[in-house]
Amino acid sequence: MRLKHYSLRTERTYCDWITRFIRFHRMLHPAEMSEPEMAEFLTHLARAGNISASTQNQALSALLFLYKEVLKQEIGWLQNVERAKKPARLPVVLTRDEVRKVFAHLHGTARLMTGLLYGSGLRLMECVRLRVKDIDFGYARVTVRDAKSGRDRVTMLPVNLTTQLQFHLQKVKLQHDQDLADGFGEVWLPD
Numbered sequence: 001m002r003l004k005h006y007s008l009r010t011e012r013t014y015c016d017w018i019t020r021f022i023r024f025h026r027m028l029h030p031a032e033m034s035e036p037e038m039a040e041f042l043t044h045l046a047r048a049g050n051i052s053a054s055t056q057n058q059a060l061s062a063l064l065f066l067y068k069e070v071l072k073q074e075i076g077w078l079q080n081v082e083r084a085k086k087p088a089r090l091p092v093v094l095t096r097d098e099v100r101k102v103f104a105h106l107h108g109t110a111r112l113m114t115g116l117l118y119g120s121g122l123r124l125m126e127c128v129r130l131r132v133k134d135i136d137f138g139y140a141r142v143t144v145r146d147a148k149s150g151r152d153r154v155t156m157l158p159v160n161l162t163t164q165l166q167f168h169l170q171k172v173k174l175q176h177d178q179d180l181a182d183g184f185g186e187v188w189l190p191d
Contacts, residue, residue, distance in 0.1 A: 001065070005150070009125075017062035031071055038063050039081045046084040056084040112164055116142070119158030123148065132169060137162060 001011045018030070024041050025033060038060075045051050045059055060078075067073045094102070099118070106114055116127050126144045134143045140157045147153050157165075 004069075013058065014062035014065055017059045018066050021059075021063060021066075030066055031073070034073070035076055035078055038075070039078050042078070043080070043082040046082045051084050053084045109168070112161065112168055115158060115161045115164070119161060120155045122155065135165065135169075137166065 001014065006014075021038075021041050022028065022030060024044065025037055028037075041063075042056060042060060045056055051059075064075060067075045103111060103114065113127050116122055116130075117124065120142050122130075122142070122144065126147060129145070130142065131145075134145060135157060136143070137157070140159055140162070142155050142157050144153050144155060
C-alpha cells in the first residue's frame with residue numbers, strides 16, 4: 001500500500017478489514033479462501049453488522065486489494081452477497097444560531113481551525129496539513145495539496161478569518177525565530 005501511495009488511514013483501515021475477515025473465518029489463511037468466503041463475510045456485515053453500503057464497499061475494497069495485490073489471485077464475480085441498505089437520511093445541518101453557539105465556546109487555534117473547516121469546506125486532515133504557502137491572502141484562497149483523491153484543489157479563504165489568520169502566522173513565526181535563536185531549530189550531529 002505504501003508503494004502505491006495509499007494514505008496511512010486507508011492502510012490502517014484495510015488492515016483492520018483483512019484482520020476481521022480472517023478472524024471471521026476462524027483464522028484460516030486468506031490463500032485457502034476465495035469468493036464464497038468473501039461473500040459470506042460481506043453478507044454477514046450487511047445482516048449482523050448493520051453497516052452502511054459505503055462501509056461494506058470499503059471492506060470489499062480491502063479484500064480485493066489483499067487478493068489482487070498481495071496474494072496475486074484473481075477474484076471472480078461475487079455472487080449471493082447481500083448488499084447493505086440504509087435508508088437515505090438527510091444530513092443534520094446546524095442553524096446559524098447553533099453555529100454561533102459552537103464558536104462561542106472555542107478560542108485560539110481551535111477556533112481558527114474550526115473557522116477554516118466551516119468556511120472553506122476543508123476536511124480535518126486537510127486543515128491540519130495546511131502550510132503557510134498554501135494560503136493566498138491576495139486572492140482569498142486556500143490551496144489544498146494532495147487532497148482525498150491525490151490531487152490539489154483550491155477553495156476560498158473566509159474573509160472574516162484573514163486578520164486572525166495573519167496574526168496567528170505572525171505569532172508562529174516569532175516562536176519559530178525564537179526557537180532558532182535558542183538553538184532548538186538546529187540539527188545536532190555527533191562528532
